[in-house]
Amino acid sequence: MMTFAGIDIGGTKCAVTIGRSIADRIELLDKTAFPTPPTPDAAIERLGAELEQLLERHPAEKARLTAIGISCGGPLDSARGLILSPPNLPAWDRIDVVTPFERRFGVPVGLQNDANACALAEWKWGAGRGTRSMIFLTFGTGMGAGLILDGRLYAGTNDNAGEVGHVRLAEKGPMGYGKAGSFEGFCSGAGIARLAQQAASERVEAGGEPPSYARGGVSGVSTKEVAEAARQGDPDAVLILREVGRMLGRGCAMLIDILNPQRIVIGSIYGRQQELLEPVMLEELRKEALGASLAVCDIVPAGLGEHVGDYAALSVAGNLVTGL
Structure with missing residues (x-):
């Protein structure tokens, strides 16, 4: 059993989720969402604070937190953890979103574009389960x-x-x-x-x-x-x-x-x-x-239907530690 945190960064809305991974399924434990703050620094700080609040409400999951996944529209550089001015986030030019969360929470953090994150979620927990391609x-x-x-x-x-x-x-x-x-x-x-x-x-x-x-x-x-x-x-x-x-x-x-x-x-x-x-x-x-x-x-x-986005960032976290 592992606990993952997911961070979804959008042009108008951001969301933070925590989920518990058990065998081949994921249980969504808690979620919060809010309008995207006007600057990257403000958004990263707010996302970190919201995640801390979620974990405080679930002390056992806080102790088990294994990895954090971030989902965002591209373009981005997943290897270096950089968001590269997506059309809906033009102020986010070469913004390192991975390092602040690594430092704050002390666990591995991964970044993927939203389509890749949804693909991972469907592959692990949804309609793609059991396939290799x-x-x-x-x-x-x-x-x-x-x-x-x-x-x-x-x-x-x-x-x-x-x-x-x-x-x-x-x-x-x-x-x-x-x-x-x-x-x-x-x-x-x-x-x-x-x-x-x-x-x-x-x-x-x-x-x-x-x-x-x-x-x-x-x-x-x-x-x-x-x-x-x-x-x-x-x-x-x-x-x-x-x-x-x-x-x-x-x-x-x-x-x-x-x-x-x-x-x-x-x-x-x-x-x-x-x-x-x-x-x-x-x-x-x-x-x-x-x-x-x-x-x-x-x-x-x-x-995963209309809820695939809720699981997408969690699957990025899971991919870091299990390779899904």
Whole structure:
């Protein structure tokens, strides 16, 4: 039995968790969250203070604290423990987040980007359990991947492995990750909204009525509105999600052909919209992927569901001491 602490640093919110690892499962014991402070120094101090308070509430876990994991959006340098100006944390330029926690708590501290951290969590405790080669796709606000290859996390030469959202899937399409027609452009919350806005604008410009999901205004269309309309059978919204499913299948086919994984675990939006996305995704996969590779690869929603982020940083801590 080991106790891990997890620290999640986001552009708008930070969270601190503690969890108890027993065999092949993790028990989340306590959590606190708060708005991200305005400066890195203030944030690191607050995170340390919040972790101390959690541990004071759980004295037995304080005595058993084994490691601390930090999850943050990239880019970063995991080997040196540096955060390198992520888009949502521009003030965090070459900030060493590992050393302050090592000094304060006297245990090993590790840093990984959020996609890698979620991949570790799903591999150890979620839908990837029992595999040796697994891909986790975030499919949330953006699209990124965490790669588990031959029984270990693969982060690449400089922590940039898994940036699948930047791959172009079509010459034309919604903007994502700075590139039109990218995997993130089609398969992310922001991308789905842009795809729907584009379809609605084209209809209005041609003299038609806006789709039902855009009755409140084309520019304000949200992914949630599109999904709700699709669940109610609105044909325009269903067409949007069918295109998203098709591109999800195309992106997964590329990963299957290159990496030959046992399983692809997809988070966030996929779990909520699986009924609509899965049939189209599988249809595209059967067209695009190598048959022998597709036959040995399962594609499933995240086993930890909407709570995968709570476990992500804890899995970084676990990877430090157990190699997961």
